[in-house]
Each structure stands twice: as C-alpha cells, then as structure tokens.
Amino acid sequence: MSVFGAQSAVAADTACPEVGSCKWKMATGWAGGPLMDIGAKAFAERLEQLSGGRMQVQVFPGGALGGALKVSETVKNGIADMGHLWMGYDWGKDTTTVLFGGYAGSFDSERMLHWLYEGGGVELQREFREKEFDVISFPLFIRTAEVFLHSRKPVRTLEDLQGLKLRTAGAWIEMSAAMGAAPVTTPGGEIYAALERGVIDATEWGTLWENISPGFSKVAKYLIIPGVHQPTAPFELVLNKRMWGKLTPADQALIETTAKLVTYESWLKIGQEDAKSLEFYREQGNEVIDLEPEVQYEARRVGKEWAGKQAEKSEWFARVLKSQEEFEKLWADADRYRNVKVDGKN
Incomplete structure (x- = not known):
C-alpha cells in the first residue's frame, strides 16, 4: 500500500484517532551523527508528518534505554516500543543477521536495495526477525560503501x-x-x-x-x-510485537512505507554528501x-x-x-547493459 493509500484508509479504521494519541519510544545505537539525523530522527519526523501528527516517536541516543549494541533485545522486552540498529550487531545470536546488514561478500547498495524491495529480501527479513527474535523488522536507512x-x-x-x-x-x-x-x-x-x-x-x-x-x-x-x-550497510527498524499488533493494517502500512521512504532518502543524501567529502579529509x-x-x-x-x-x-x-546468490545471477550482466562508456575509464 502506498503512503497515500495508508493515509486514506486511516479515516475509516484507526487505532490512533486523535492528534498525538500514539506516543512511542525509540531506542538507538547512536550517540548522534547521520545515523541519528537522517535515520532515526528522520523516520520520527516523517511518520509524524505523514500521520497528520497522530504518531509521535521520541528518539533516544544509544545506551539511554538499554545497551547500544542490544537494541533488538530492548525492543523485544518492551523497554522501548521500537528501535533503530544495524542488524549485524546480533550476529552472535544468529549469523544470518549479517546477510541483511551487509558483509565483505555482499553486493553494492543499489543491488541490495533491489534485492530487498524487489527480490524478496524484505519478506525474508520480516519472517526471520519475527520467528527468531520475536520482533517486527523493516529496513530503515542504507549506506553506500564505507571507509575501510x-x-x-x-x-x-x-x-x-x-x-x-x-x-x-x-x-x-x-x-x-x-x-x-x-x-x-x-x-x-x-x-x-x-x-x-x-x-x-x-x-x-x-x-x-x-x-x-x-x-x-x-x-x-x-x-x-x-x-x-x-560494500553496503542496510540498517533496521525493529518494533515490539505487542505494540505492532494493536495497530490497524492501515497504520502498519504507513509505518512500513515511511521506513522505506527514509531508506531511499538516506541513500540519496549519503551518496551526494560522500561525493563532496573526500576533499574535506585532504x-x-x-x-x-x-x-x-x-x-x-x-x-x-x-x-x-x-x-x-x-x-x-x-x-x-x-x-x-x-x-x-540467485539475485546476483539475475543481475550478472547488469553492468554490461547499464553502464555506458564515456571517457575510457569505466
């Protein structure tokens, strides 16, 4: 469902009928910086905007509501209603988390976005997190390749x-x-x-x-x-299952769509700012x-x-x-038909 579809459905059936009636706490793993500003806080701002003020999220820095590396546990236990983290922090409990968070064998961020939203990745992530960690999960924020x-x-x-x-x-x-x-x-x-x-x-x-x-x-x-x-680093929105279960399907869709919107916006912002940043270090x-x-x-x-x-x-x-791996095979010739040689360097 689109953002607009979710908004129109709210009028007929909603768990948050009054302005500000849904107020949630979000735990994060961040003290500040872009992960906080264009990730966690951006999600909170977008959700309040798109819900007409009905949904408000108070974002807490890492360590304020639980361990900064244990956000999913904090959310599962109901200390926070939702959280923003890198799923790979939970690799000690299940190494599958690394596949969703990116590792040395991953494809790049553009391909990761396609796999997540068009190749079945989001559905796998939701099922995996719910069955193995007892939380609801969606992508929220994605990086391009990191500094080594x-x-x-x-x-x-x-x-x-x-x-x-x-x-x-x-x-x-x-x-x-x-x-x-x-x-x-x-x-x-x-x-x-x-x-x-x-x-x-x-x-x-x-x-x-x-x-x-x-x-x-x-x-x-x-x-x-x-x-x-x-090579890529998708981050994650986790939600407490009990809190999630109280929401209408329309409000659930609005949260999911807001997370997707912020994920794309973070990718665009980071890509543009990275291009400007190398000169800063020099x-x-x-x-x-x-x-x-x-x-x-x-x-x-x-x-x-x-x-x-x-x-x-x-x-x-x-x-x-x-x-x-099946996605990689599907995209094996992508560089051949997508990249145009313009200066002899690519």
Whole structure:
C-alpha cells in the first residue's frame, strides 16, 4: 500500500484517532551523527508528518534505554516500543543477521536495495526477525560503501593488517582476524576516545560523509578506502510485537512505507554528501590511501568462504544466502547493459 493509500484508509479504521494519541519510544545505537539525523530522527519526523501528527516517536541516543549494541533485545522486552540498529550487531545470536546488514561478500547498495524491495529480501527479513527474535523488522536507512579505516598507521597491503588493533563489529570481527588483524568491538560513542588514546590503531564506522561528524580525521592521519569489508550497510527498524499488533493494517502500512521512504532518502543524501567529502579529509591533512587489490580480493574471498561455512550450519543462513546468490545471477550482466562508456575509464 502506498503512503497515500495508508493515509486514506486511516479515516475509516484507526487505532490512533486523535492528534498525538500514539506516543512511542525509540531506542538507538547512536550517540548522534547521520545515523541519528537522517535515520532515526528522520523516520520520527516523517511518520509524524505523514500521520497528520497522530504518531509521535521520541528518539533516544544509544545506551539511554538499554545497551547500544542490544537494541533488538530492548525492543523485544518492551523497554522501548521500537528501535533503530544495524542488524549485524546480533550476529552472535544468529549469523544470518549479517546477510541483511551487509558483509565483505555482499553486493553494492543499489543491488541490495533491489534485492530487498524487489527480490524478496524484505519478506525474508520480516519472517526471520519475527520467528527468531520475536520482533517486527523493516529496513530503515542504507549506506553506500564505507571507509575501510581511519587509522593512526598507513594500511595498504595484507602485511600492514597484521596485528592491527582495529575497532569493528559483526562478522568482520572473525574475517579481519582471519586476515591477521586484532579486532575489538565497541559502541560508536566510544570510538573517538579509544582512537585518540591509542587503545586502537584504527576504526571502521561509516561512509566518507558520515565519518566527518565523529571527528576521526583529527586523531587518525590516514584514510583508507574502499570499504571492502562493507560494500553496503542496510540498517533496521525493529518494533515490539505487542505494540505492532494493536495497530490497524492501515497504520502498519504507513509505518512500513515511511521506513522505506527514509531508506531511499538516506541513500540519496549519503551518496551526494560522500561525493563532496573526500576533499574535506585532504584539507584536514589526512593522507588518502587506496587499498592494494590483494587486500580487496582477499576480503571478498574470506567473506564468501565464511558465508559458505555458515550456510552449512544454519538453515536460515542458507535460505537467505541462496536468495542473494540467485539475485546476483539475475543481475550478472547488469553492468554490461547499464553502464555506458564515456571517457575510457569505466
């Protein structure tokens, strides 16, 4: 159902008939920055706007309503009505979450969007989260490829990765360790201090633009691209099942459609701002380093190998991975018929 269809249906049958009668709490994993501003808060603003003020969401920073890395648990337990997170934070409970959140073996963000909304990904995500985590789930926010590292040390080759103390999250913890790094995980709000004090040598977090606000460029001289560990990163809206069950189908559709709208808007915003951001780092005195092809190929290989092993152990992982692999086959010739050569460089 479209946004407009959902709005028109509200008049006939709604669980929130008065302005401001639905007031919900949203837990997040973010202290601030674009994930908060054009993700969680943007969703709250759009939902209030499109519902005519009937639906209001109070957004809380990471840690305010529960652990910043345990948002889905906070929502499931009813401490928050909804939450905004990266699903891969729950990889320790079920590695299938990584397939929905993106990993070294993923396709790019455009293909991920197509798989989610046209290739059956949204339906799989909803079913998986409800059955295995007892929450309702929809995509909310998506990144383009991340920065590989903001680092206190130059990193170009596989040799440079050996023993590197890097902050990361999700399955890249295992994958980067397999490539020789020494990974740790920490919430986003704690990264700057750890990097400044030298507790870690390097960090990954978001895209070029997203990483301006945390200030990593001030405490890490080297900017390493591209983010082979995270070619795409869809984020997630989770909702408490009891709260969800009280809503009319029209209001449920409005929430789902608002999440989809904000996901597309975040993709467009980040893409545009990333294009402007590389010069910012140069002006800050950062050295921009391109990863050697050997690192990029090895990360992809390790990612695919890891996924194959997970599929052998998990029916859910195997099911989602198969869907993504079938999508990749369908799009195998996309670059051939979509990309026009204009200057001899593409």
